[in-house]
Amino acid sequence: MTTTAAVTGDLDNPYALSHLDALESEAVHIFREVAGEFERPVILFSGGKDSIVMLHLALKAFAPAAVPFSLLHVDTGHNFPEVLDYRDRTVQRHGLRLHVASVQDFIDRGELRERPDGTRNPLQTVPLLDAIDKGRFDAVFGGGRRDEEKARAKERVFSLRDEFGGWDPRRQRPELWQLYNGKHSPGEHVRVFPLSNWTELDVWQYIAREKIELPAIYYAHEREVFARNGMWLAPGEWGGPKDGESLQTRQVRYRTVGDMSCTGAVDSDADTIAAVITEIAASRLTERGATRADDKMSEAAMEDRKREGYF
Amino acid sequence: MSTKTSAVDAVDAGATSLLRFATAGSVDDGKSTLVGRLLHDSKSVLTDQLEAVEHASRNRGQETPDLALLTDGLRAEREQGITIDVAYRYFATPRRRFILADTPGHVQYTRNMVTGASTAELAVVLVDARNGVVEQTRRHAAVAALLRVPHVVLAVNKMDLVDYEESVFAAIAEEFTTYAASLGVPEITAIPISALAGDNVVTPSAHMDWYGGPTVLEHLETVPVVADPSDDPGRFPVQYVIRPQTAEHPDYRGYAGQIASGVLHVGDAVTVLPSGRTSTIEAIDALGQAVDVAWAPQSVTVRLADDLDISRGDLIAPTATAPGVSQDIEATVCHVADRPLTVGRRVLLKHTTRTVKAIVKDIPSRLTLDDLSQHPAPGELAANDIGRIVLRTAEPLALDAYADSRRTGSFLLIDPSDGTTLTAGMAGTAFAEAAEEAAQADTADDEGWDF
Numbered sequence: 001m002t003t004t005a006a007v008t009g010d011l012d013n014p015y016a017l018s019h020l021d022a023l024e025s026e027a028v029h030i031f032r033e034v035a036g037e038f039e040r041p042v043i044l045f046s047g048g049k050d051s052i053v054m055l056h057l058a059l060k061a062f063a064p065a066a067v068p069f070s071l072l073h074v075d076t077g078h079n080f081p082e083v084l085d086y087r088d089r090t091v092q093r094h095g096l097r098l099h100v101a102s103v104q105d106f107i108d109r110g111e112l113r114e115r116p117d118g119t120r121n122p123l124q125t126v127p128l129l130d131a132i133d134k135g136r137f138d139a140v141f142g143g144g145r146r147d148e149e150k151a152r153a154k155e156r157v158f159s160l161r162d163e164f165g166g167w168d169p170r171r172q173r174p175e176l177w178q179l180y181n182g183k184h185s186p187g188e189h190v191r192v193f194p195l196s197n198w199t200e201l202d203v204w205q206y207i208a209r210e211k212i213e214l215p216a217i218y219y220a221h222e223r224e225v226f227a228r229n230g231m232w233l234a235p236g237e238w239g240g241p242k243d244g245e246s247l248q249t250r251q252v253r254y255r256t257v258g259d260m261s262c263t264g265a266v267d268s269d270a271d272t273i274a275a276v277i278t279e280i281a282a283s284r285l286t287e288r289g290a291t292r293a294d295d296k297m298s299e300a301a302m303e304d305r306k307r308e309g310y311f
Numbered sequence: 312m313s314t315k316t317s318a319v320d321a322v323d324a325g326a327t328s329l330l331r332f333a334t335a336g337s338v339d340d341g342k343s344t345l346v347g348r349l350l351h352d353s354k355s356v357l358t359d360q361l362e363a364v365e366h367a368s369r370n371r372g373q374e375t376p377d378l379a380l381l382t383d384g385l386r387a388e389r390e391q392g393i394t395i396d397v398a399y400r401y402f403a404t405p406r407r408r409f410i411l412a413d414t415p416g417h418v419q420y421t422r423n424m425v426t427g428a429s430t431a432e433l434a435v436v437l438v439d440a441r442n443g444v445v446e447q448t449r450r451h452a453a454v455a456a457l458l459r460v461p462h463v464v465l466a467v468n469k470m471d472l473v474d475y476e477e478s479v480f481a482a483i484a485e486e487f488t489t490y491a492a493s494l495g496v497p498e499i500t501a502i503p504i505s506a507l508a509g510d511n512v513v514t515p516s517a518h519m520d521w522y523g524g525p526t527v528l529e530h531l532e533t534v535p536v537v538a539d540p541s542d543d544p545g546r547f548p549v550q551y552v553i554r555p556q557t558a559e560h561p562d563y564r565g566y567a568g569q570i571a572s573g574v575l576h577v578g579d580a581v582t583v584l585p586s587g588r589t590s591t592i593e594a595i596d597a598l599g600q601a602v603d604v605a606w607a608p609q610s611v612t613v614r615l616a617d618d619l620d621i622s623r624g625d626l627i628a629p630t631a632t633a634p635g636v637s638q639d640i641e642a643t644v645c646h647v648a649d650r651p652l653t654v655g656r657r658v659l660l661k662h663t664t665r666t667v668k669a670i671v672k673d674i675p676s677r678l679t680l681d682d683l684s685q686h687p688a689p690g691e692l693a694a695n696d697i698g699r700i701v702l703r704t705a706e707p708l709a710l711d712a713y714a715d716s717r718r719t720g721s722f723l724l725i726d727p728s729d730g731t732t733l734t735a736g737m738a739g740t741a742f743a744e745a746a747e748e749a750a751q752a753d754t755a756d757d758e759g760w761d762f
Contacts, residue, residue, distance in 0.1 A: 013537045015574075015606050019329035019408045028598065028610035029569040032550040036623045036664060060598045061610070064563060065555035147401045154398055160730075173732040174422050174647045176429040177721045178569070179661055183730025197410055199401045284358040 020206055024057065027194040029178060030157060031061040034139045034192055035068050037182045041139035041192075042099070042132075045071040045090075047083035048257035049214055050143030050195055052090075053203055056212050057194060058141075059094065069141070070097040074128045076120040076259040077104035078238040083257055086215040101131035118239040121259040129165040132189055139182065141192045147199040148287065151303035157196045163187035167307050200255075200287045201280055208273040220253045220271040231264025255280075255287045327403070330536050333412040333427035333460070335451040336437030341468045345437060345506035345527075346400065346413055352513035353528060355402035397427045406532040421454065421680070421695040422647035425735055428458040429721070432536050435464045435527070436487075440473045440503070443483045449490060450680040456494035457643065457697065457737070459717060462534050463496050466527060471505040475518040494683075500534075502527055540606040544632035545573035546711070546719045548663035549625045553612055565596060565612035566621060571663060571718040572711075574606040575613065575629075582633040583619055584626045584709040590617040607718070624665035626709045626719075634719075636707035640669075640738060643678075643713075644700050644724070646692040648733045652700070652724070653691040658733060660704055662722040668705035669724070675699050692734070700736075712739030 017025070034041050043058065045051045058067045073087060091098045103123050106112040112123050132140060146153045156172050158180040173181055182190050195203070207214065225232040225248065226241040232252055233240055238261045241247060252265035253276070270276040336342035350356045365376045400411040412427030414420070428434055434455040438448050455463050465487045473479045484501035491499050502511055503522055510516035513528045525533065553565040579592045595605050596612040605611045613627060621627075628634060640660075646652050652671060660669040677689035677698040685699075692698045713720030724734035 013539070015540050016328060016537045017609070019327045022329045022608070024598070025569060025608055025610040029550070032567050032569075032610070033664070036551045061567070062551075062553060063596075063599050064557075064560050065553045146399045150398075153400065174426045174735070176426055176647075176723065176732075176735045177717065178430070179663075179721065179723045181661065181723060181725055181730065181732045183659070183725055185729055197399070197401070199403075201403070202408075286357045286359055 020202065020209060023198055023202055024060075024206070026178075026197065027054075027057045028061040030180065030192060030194040031058050031141075033180050034141070034182070035062070038139040038190070040135065040137050041069045041141065042072045042135060042137040043067075043069050043141040044128075044143065045073050045087065045098070046143075046257065047073070047079075047087040047090075047215055048143065049203055049207065049218060050145065052212060052214060053198075053206060054141060054143050054194060055090070055094075056210060066095065070099060072099045072101065072128075072131055072135070072137070072140070074101045074124045074131070075103065076124060076261075077102065077107075078120055078236065078260040080215070080217055080234070080254075080257060080260060082215045082217050086213075099131060099135060101127035103127055106130075117261075119259065119261045120238070121262050124259075125165070132165065137189060138184065139190050139192050141194065143195055144193045145195050145198050145200070145203075146193075155193060155196065157193055158182055159191040159193065160184055161189050161191055165189075167191075169303065169307075201277070204273065204277050204280060208277060215257065217254045217257065219276065220251055220268045222249055223252050223265065224249055225252060225265055232266070233264055234260055236260050327406070327408050328536060329408050329410065330433065330531060330534070331410045331412070331431050332433040332435065332531065333414055333424070333431035334435045334437065335414055335424050335427075335454070336435075336447075336468075340437040340439050341506045342413075342437050345435075345466065345468065345504070345512065346411065348506045348509060348512045349411075349528060350400060350402055352509065353402050353404055355400075397423050404528065404532055409531065421450070421697075422645060422735075424451065424454050425458060425645045425647070428454055428460050429717075429735065431458075431460050433462040433464065433531070433534060434460045435466055437466045437468050438483060438487070440467050440469045440479055440483065444486045444490065446681045448487065449682075452487065452491045452496065453494060453680050453683060456491065456496050457645075459713065460496075461538075462498045462500070463491060464527065464530060465491075465499060465501040466506075467501065467503045468506050470503045470510060470516075470519065471508050475503075475510075475516070477519070477521040480522075500524070500530055502530065540572065541574050543573040543607070543716065544634070544711075545575050545579070545629045546571040546607075546634075546663075546716065547575060547613060547627040548665070548719070549621055549623055549627060550664045551623055552621065563614075564618070565614050566627065567610075567612045568664065569610045570605060570607040572607045572716045573629075573632075574604060575611075577603050580630045581615070581627050582630045583621055584628065584633060585636045585707040586620070586625070588619050589630055590615040590619055592616075624663075626663065626665075628709070634709045634711055636709045638704045638707050640702040640704065640708070640710060640736075642700055642702065642722070642736045642738045643740075644692070644698060644734045644736045646694060646696045646698070646734050648726070648731055649694050650726075650731075650733075651691040651693050652734055657727065659725040659727050660702065660708075660722055660736075661725060662708050662710060663719060665708065666725075667708065668727075669702045671700055672703050673701040675701065700734075710738045713737035714740055 103120050106127055107114055112126055144152050154169055156175045161167060184190055225234055226245045235241055253268040253270060254265050256263055268279060270279040334342055368377045398413045400413060402409050412431060414424045414427035436451045467480050467483050480503040488499050503519055504511040506512055510518060511526045513526060515526055547570055548568050549566045550568040553567050555563050577592050577595055581592055582589050592613055593616045594614040595602050597605055654671055654674055656671045658669050660667050674689060676685040676687050677696055678685050711719040720738045722736040723732055726733055
């Protein structure tokens with residue numbers, strides 16, 4: 001069959017790049033563009049797999065020199081302890097500088113109010129924008145991927161934010177070829193998404209290929225959880241479980257890592273990278289659909305939050 | 312075994328290539344249905360996404376799920392029921408991974424089709440079998456030709472509404488192929504489909520025995536995407552200079568960048584532009600691994616035998632095939648901003664990693680995409696206009712013709728006052744045919760460009 005021959009032809013071509021090599025090369029190009037054009041870039045680092053892959057790519061992009069960016073963690077105060085531990089070890093291992101923007105500090109100072117539902121994820125925007133302002137960061141790397149959500153599917157690789165941190169999807173700059181336009185006025189900044197063209201599966205395949213260590217909660221483990229809004233949530237000082245919600249021990253893992261109050265675990269036996277890849281490939285639910293309560297708030301929840309400055 | 316599981320197996324074998332493609336079609340040609348069908352039938356729409364679409368469709372009073380809601384992600388798009396901006400979609404089959412730029416078809420969004428087509432290796436142009444080749448079809452073919460998308464698929468949709476008649480398809484395919492070939496589109500594949508009924512999108516049609524070619528998906532999976540970069544001259548725009556200045560690497564000076572075209576070898580004699588200084592490639596680091604050879608589009612770090620003054624924006628090229636440099640540029644452009652581009656306008660020009668000041672010296676003509684006629688001396692270009700311009704830059708640029716390299720022949724014009732992206736530029740001749748004619752006439756320097 002000629003069609004098979006054509007595919008084999010690609011693979012036999014000595015100049016063929018695998019899709020992971022193509023995505024890696026593109027992401028490295030994006031990191032270096034930012035290093036070349038901006039004064040004070042920063043990488044948003046949550047200890048989740050996307051930001052871990054971002055950091056890995058940045059380390060490769062500038063080797064053997066150090067990554068010329070610092071890291072910024074927006075700490076909701078409701079973190080998984082394993083993830084904070086991972087964050088601190090990573091920062092130390094690579095000799096990086098970490099800025100922490102704390103939601104708790106804003107609540108303690110009365111500048112933010114706890115929501116009735118206890119979810120702090122939407123509260124991250126204010127400390128984030130404050131940290132960007134105080135740090136005078138002009139480029140902010142995020143691990144967002146266009147496959148995550150339909151508003152993110154519309155996001156540019158270089159996404160201009162106004163002086164209020166806002167995103168106006170109708171006024172985005174056309175993005176042509178690989179010519180990223182980072183020009184901005186004082187007070188504005190650019191969000192940069194080097195993983196735009198990666199899917200969840202790509203990220204995991206890259207983690208497998210590069211043997212990247214992740215926080216243990218990404219792999220199946222026994223954990224006490226309780227059910228809320230159709231998701232398994234982990235108990236904690238953030239306010240769960242409430243009366244009427246009962247704890248049980250289940251074999252679970254996390255597909256995303258975020259604020260504990262809105263990041264759900266999924267039932268899983270996948271305790272290795274290979275098993276996780278098999279599980280994701282067979283899953284009929286998207287990553288955010290399976291594990292993020294905050295995206296379910298309305299049809300345009302993500303778009304609305306991004307307009308306000310969320311990443 | 313599900314499609315996605317097989318995709319993993321393919322990747323585990325280290326074997327999957329990536330195809331970037333764009334779709335174009337008029338509002339009612341069924342583009343969203345085709346995209347929905349491709350995603351749905353290749354099992355790339357997951358349960359929660361489909362539920363969200365069903366839920367939203369019900370809220371809008373629609374009885375059947377509107378698959379357009381899968382791609383229309385913005386509030387304004389859903390409110391108006393139209394696609395405003397390019398959406399990127401990702402799906403995979405056992406053979407290949409795909410990045411789909413789903414571009415709006417309306418004429419006022421030509422710039423968005425240009426955006427989608429700029430990185431696409433293939434464009435799917437959709438027509439309604441009942442209407443055949445219309446103005447909008449010609450416009451899409453022209454944009455694909457202008458952007459030099461290597462492969463074009465003509466999807467003749469709604470074949471179910473013309474009784475799956477071979478003669479209808481054949482007439483449309485003939486007309487389109489003749490037109491697109493005259494623009495220089497190198498490869499055209501026509502496929503009769505019904506996106507609604509699923510004929511020839513993912514599975515072969517039971518209604519069109521007369522058609523012996525591939526389905527849309529089959530074609531997407533098998534179209535060759537790897538060109539032989541050894542045919543192209545080496546081009547390495549310097550992005551960033553890596554100088555660790557550590558005890559371990561006290562003298563390391565590496566030039567980081569993504570190879571824009573061609574192949575680089577250790578030992579190559581190279582010229583650095585625009586300075587014209589020469590050296591030899593001493594080493595190539597491919598993201599941590601020393602290699603003897605690297606090619607486009609790999610991101611690498613190159614070290615040279617001599618300590619030259621090289622910084623971001625310089626171009627390293629094999630001396631034998633180094634491009635010329637010039638401060639006078641003629642180009643075909645698509646104006647993408649709402650404020651017009653006028654003669655005398657001062658702009659910034661971003662070419663590869665280099666940004667220089669430039670002035671618009673002349674706008675000799677504007678192209679009417681409908682009939683490809685040109686209007687002389689329009690004075691200015693408005694949003695979505697395509698035209699020819701002449702620029703003078705403050706510093707010399709090593710620019711190739713866009714016909715030779717989409718990467719080193721393309722540039723942006725940027726408003727220096729606020730950074731707005733004004734214009735997408737393609738250096739040199741507009742359409743391939745004109746390029747061939749110029750070459751035949753042996754006037755390679757003459758950008759003989761007759762629309």
